[in-house]
Amino acid sequence: MSTPAATADLDGADRLARIEILTPISVVVPTYKEVLNIPLVIERIAAIRDEHAIEIELLFMDDDSNDGSVEAVEQAGREWARIVVRKQNRGLSPAVVDGLREASHPVVVCMDCDLSHPPEKIPDLVLALESGQQFVLGSRYVPGGTTDDDWGLFRWLNSYVATLLARPLTSAKDPMSGYFAMRKADFDAARHLNPIGYKIALELIVKCGIENVGEVPIHFSDRLHGESKLSLKEQLKYIQHLRRLYIHKFGTAMDLLQFLVVGASGTIVNLGVLSLLQWLGSLEALALAAGVGVSVISNFLLNRRFTFSYARAGNPWKQLVGFIGASAVGMVVNYAVALTLRSTLLEDVPYGLQFAAIAGIACGMLFNFLGNRFIVFKKRHPGATKKPAPEPGDTAL
Ligand SMILES: Nc1nc2c(ncn2[C@@H]2O[C@H](COP(=O)(O)OP(=O)(O)OP(=O)(O)O)[C@@H](O)[C@H]2O)c(=O)[nH]1
Numbered sequence: 001m002s003t004p005a006a007t008a009d010l011d012g013a014d015r016l017a018r019i020e021i022l023t024p025i026s027v028v029v030p031t032y033k034e035v036l037n038i039p040l041v042i043e044r045i046a047a048i049r050d051e052h053a054i055e056i057e058l059l060f061m062d063d064d065s066n067d068g069s070v071e072a073v074e075q076a077g078r079e080w081a082r083i084v085v086r087k088q089n090r091g092l093s094p095a096v097v098d099g100l101r102e103a104s105h106p107v108v109v110c111m112d113c114d115l116s117h118p119p120e121k122i123p124d125l126v127l128a129l130e131s132g133q134q135f136v137l138g139s140r141y142v143p144g145g146t147t148d149d150d151w152g153l154f155r156w157l158n159s160y161v162a163t164l165l166a167r168p169l170t171s172a173k174d175p176m177s178g179y180f181a182m183r184k185a186d187f188d189a190a191r192h193l194n195p196i197g198y199k200i201a202l203e204l205i206v207k208c209g210i211e212n213v214g215e216v217p218i219h220f221s222d223r224l225h226g227e228s229k230l231s232l233k234e235q236l237k238y239i240q241h242l243r244r245l246y247i248h249k250f251g252t253a254m255d256l257l258q259f260l261v262v263g264a265s266g267t268i269v270n271l272g273v274l275s276l277l278q279w280l281g282s283l284e285a286l287a288l289a290a291g292v293g294v295s296v297i298s299n300f301l302l303n304r305r306f307t308f309s310y311a312r313a314g315n316p317w318k319q320l321v322g323f324i325g326a327s328a329v330g331m332v333v334n335y336a337v338a339l340t341l342r343s344t345l346l347e348d349v350p351y352g353l354q355f356a357a358i359a360g361i362a363c364g365m366l367f368n369f370l371g372n373r374f375i376v377f378k379k380r381h382p383g384a385t386k387k388p389a390p391e392p393g394d395t396a397l
């Protein structure tokens with residue numbers, strides 16, 4: 001995936017301008033078993049400090065690696081570099097958030113320790129902040145951005161799909177990047193941070209209400225030392241994370257979308273159950289009734305688990321009765337709307353009956369949704385946040 005990096009690697013004499021950084025910067029580096037990379041990061045940051053005469057504080061946020069990382073920082077003997085050993089609330093995103101809290105300068109930069117993110121781009125990130133961006137990503141996917149050549153199809157596709165899924169949340173080309181800069185004040189203003197897994201930049205962009213995200217092209221090189229900590233489990237967490245961010249950003253519209261997806265899954269359950277019973281030789285009337293019954297229950301359980309997960313503490317039996325009641329009212333609305341439209345507006349229209357039925361289904365579903373959202377699964381406290389109930393493994397920050 002490498003392309004000519006005309007602008008990515010401007011260096012020395014090729015530079016069009018020299019950037020003077022006026023403000024001190026805190027660089028936050030989450031680490032887990034990065035003992036071989038730590039000295040390299042410190043030396044490259046030292047070179048930037050010297051070249052640009054910037055005051056940089058370097059904070060390694062280490063999850064108790066116990067691999068000599070602490071000693072490596074001490075041996076480097078740079079008073080501006082320190083390591084914080086974390087023993088609780090472990091994980092990449094919590095480590096980054098703690099580091100951003102700990103940072104003492106007005107501009108914060110976050111980057112990986114494996115030197116995938118070239119520290120030499122820090123001045124460019126800060127310049128982009130200065131020229132009006134609220135948040136700046138070191139990006140692989142803007143023109144001039146590159147990755148090492150050996151990215152296989154699977155890795156590339158994986159990254160592409162992950163980025164595509166984040167598209168409704170931000171138009172940034174590389175929101176998966178762990179290399180970014182922002183003002184400390186914007187971070188301090190973030191509310192309800194609850195990042196899961198690896199995508200801390202995406203969390204911050206959404207939760208800090210960032211409108212303009214700038215991107216500076218970088219060459220993303222593969223790690224030289226140590227092992228990747230990005231597992232399949234982390235990738236699954238990403239889906240969970242996305243769902244939360246969608247809920248945060250789109251509120252009730254997201255509830256409706258989940259309700260519709262659950263409704264569609266109910267159709268599949270219904271057809272599956274009735275086909276199975278038919279195959280087993282059951283009476284058709286019984287197969288039809290069982291299809292409806294099982295799909296109502298599966299819809300109820302899925303909606304309670306996902307669409308209206310904030311109400312999971314409520315009495316399930318009462319909710320089940322309410323859910324069936326709302327579905328029954330929805331059916332009546334469906335029928336009444338279809339009948340009325342057919343005998344008025346759609347009386348002499350070709351396929352009028354079908355159009356009337358579609359309008360009936362839409363109104364019935366909407367009614368069903370509203371009944372569930374605002375009556376059956378209503379929020380107990382008017383000021384309650386839209387945050388879903390904590391799930392096992394969550395890291396509330
Ligand atoms: N504090 C802390 N840091 C972590 C944790 N997991 C990963 N990191 C650090 O986060 C950064 C990114 O992790 P990587 O393993 O490089 O993940 P990746 O860049 O997606 O994977 P690669 O492509 O293999 O580099 C590195 O600096 C890691 O040391 C963790 O649980 N806690």
Ligand SMILES: [Mg+2]
Binds near residue numbers: 112114116223
């Ligand atoms: Mg990495």
